[in-house]
Amino acid sequence: MRNKSVVNEAREIQIAVDLINLGARLQLLQEETNLSRERLLKLYKEVKGESPSKGMLPYSTDWFMSWLPNIHSSLFMGIHQFLVKNANVSGVEALIKSYRLYLEQAEVGEDEPTLSITRAWFLIRFFEAGMMQLTRCKECGGHFVVHTNELCDEYSCGICRPPSRAGKTRKAAQLAAAMA
Ligand SMILES: [Zn+2]
The missing domain is CATH 1.10.10 (Arc Repressor Mutant, subunit A)
Structure with missing residues (x-):
């Protein structure tokens, strides 16, 4: 009922x-x-002021592993886990609060955020299902999203070891500072 x-x-x-x-x-x-x-x-x-988009939802876990999405997803999950542990929030309330903080930290402004709230929601579900988790970068000590079956002690994150095509952009440097 x-x-x-x-x-x-x-x-x-x-x-x-x-x-x-x-x-x-x-x-x-x-x-x-x-x-x-x-x-x-x-x-x-x-x-x-418009109808919602009817396209497919972004189900894939692989997206979270590509370079810039991984940095943004890791920032979001770090905030989410901190709030759940320390601020007595859970469920959709934790999603909304941590996503707002993520937008602030990532200094998204008027731009389209790299991590959409729908992807953030999926990310939390993948964590709850044990498919993904955070692991510590051996170089900077920050925590980053990885597939659970890819865990290893010798993990270097995308900020410490950016792919050559990505370069060390100003945005990435800002995010690295925000995560330290
Ligand atoms: Zn690192």
């Missing part, structure tokens, strides 16, 4: 609006609230 409490419903609408403002896809809203698809669609159009 659906929960008809007005307070609960108001809370769920607030969560949905927060998620929409942070760029969440419709499927994420359906998973994280008990609001009907019709209400979520209406809400989405009201907040964004």
Whole structure:
């Protein structure tokens, strides 16, 4: 039976609006609230002024392993794990709070963030499923996202060992400073 409490419903609408403002896809809203698809669609159009994208969700774990996405994902997961451990938050609340902090730390500004909130949500699920975890870089001591089956003691991160094509960009240097 659906929960008809007005307070609960108001809370769920607030969560949905927060998620929409942070760029969440419709499927994420359906998973994280008990609001009907019709209400979520209406809400989405009201907040964004347009219908949600209908494309495929980004399911792959490989994306998180490529160079810049890995740095951003590691920054996000570090924040998320810190908040869950120290700020007594969990679930969708932890997702929203850590994603906001990630946007601040990564100094995204008006640009499209490298890590979307939908990917951040998947990333948390991959961690919960034990498919991915953080490991320590032996050079800088920062913690980075790796596949669980690829764990090793001799890990060097993408900031310490950037691929030649990536170079040491200003953005990467800023992120490295933020993670130290
Ligand atoms: Zn490193």
